[in-house]
Amino acid sequence: MHRQYNILRWLSLIAVGFALVVIMLGAWVRLSDAGLGCPDWPACYGHITWPTQAHEIERATANYPERPVEVHKAWKEVIHRYFAGTLGLIVVALAWLNWKLRKHYRDLPLRLSLVLIVVICIQAAFGMWTVTLQLLPWVVTTHLMGGMTTAALLFWHARRVRAAQPRLSVHEPGESGLRDLQPGDAHYRVSHHGTAPQLRPWVLAGLVVLLMQIALGGWVSSNYAALACTDLPTCQQQWWPDTNFAEGFRIARAIGIDYEGGVLDQAARNAIHISHRIGAVLAFVIIAGMAIVLLRNPITRFAGLLVGLLLLVQITLGINNIVLLLPLWNAVAHNGVAALLLLAVINALWRTRKVTNSKPAQV
Secondary structure (H helix, E strand, O other): OHHHHHHHHHHHHHHHHHHHHHHHHHHHHHHOOOOOOOOOOOEEOOOOOOOOHHHHHHHHHHHHOOOOHHHHHHHHHHHHHHHHHHHHHHHHHHHHHHHOOOEEEOOOOHHHHHHHHHHHHHHHHHHHHHHHOOOOOHHHHHHHHHHHHHHHHHHHHHHHHHEEEEEEEOOOOOOOOOEEEEOOOOOOOOOOOOHHHHHHHHHHHHHHHHHHHHHHHHHHHOOOOOOOOOOOEEEEOOOOOOOHHHHOOOOOOOOOOOOOOOOOOOHHHHHHHHHHHHHOOOOOHHHHHHHHHHHHHHHHHHHHHHHHHHHHHHHHHHHHHHHOOOHHHHHHHHHHHHHHHHHHHHHHHOOOOOOOOOOOOOO
């Protein structure tokens, strides 16, 4: 059972890494205008991979005249789908291992692993709707937030797995079966870092603000508003250009329209872009304040340092998106670092969790 537990630990970490890769692949697909590289789902022009031969491309184009085959876009979308599908299989394997080891290890996150299966299924549905509803903005944004949620839950799952305590076989007279490992027993793991639950409100505030800012970023991307303003700190050489917030943040939109490239006018895109800028300033102030509070406590110092460093990198990448006119590598990195920053805040949340007296802080 110990070998299977080690497999579970390593697979939990691999799942987190896979989730980050899927998030960045999704950003790469979206930002390279390959979101509709395959007009059907789950196949790609009816193929398991994508049409490559001349006759396959000719037939696929005939079947989808509104979306002629562009191989350089199709293969990107297929790779993203295969990585996402592999992540789903990993999550199922995690649930199976949690269930199998539940009698031998205390506090394994079995219920969380089952929740993750549900989340992955919902993500798959939104992946399908992203294609079939032709990049409908609220669907694309929700799909992004689902990916971030998946990564966060997988990270929390990995921490829970690492903190699980084994149960000992009891062979003493009059006793049988398994009992929980107790302090003083061999292999009992106790954290030397402890936790700081008094700082939890700060972390929760930072988490809420960060999630709101990530959602705003997704709305910017799905509505193609990233380049609505190409100067700093002004927008179109004005402190407050023409804006239309009602149209920019209208969620319900017509189904059946191709939203690739965006459908909003300049005023609506200005409103979205400016909102993201204002949100970035507020998020920086609140998350930086959270990081400073964490840095002042020895228990959470490393967690605070990690949040602070990633916050600075993220702000730099955001500025570069505007100054360098949204280069693909920078825009994809901006998405990836947002996910890493989210995991850093989740890590801080773990360091500020409450631990009961009967269960000391565990590694």
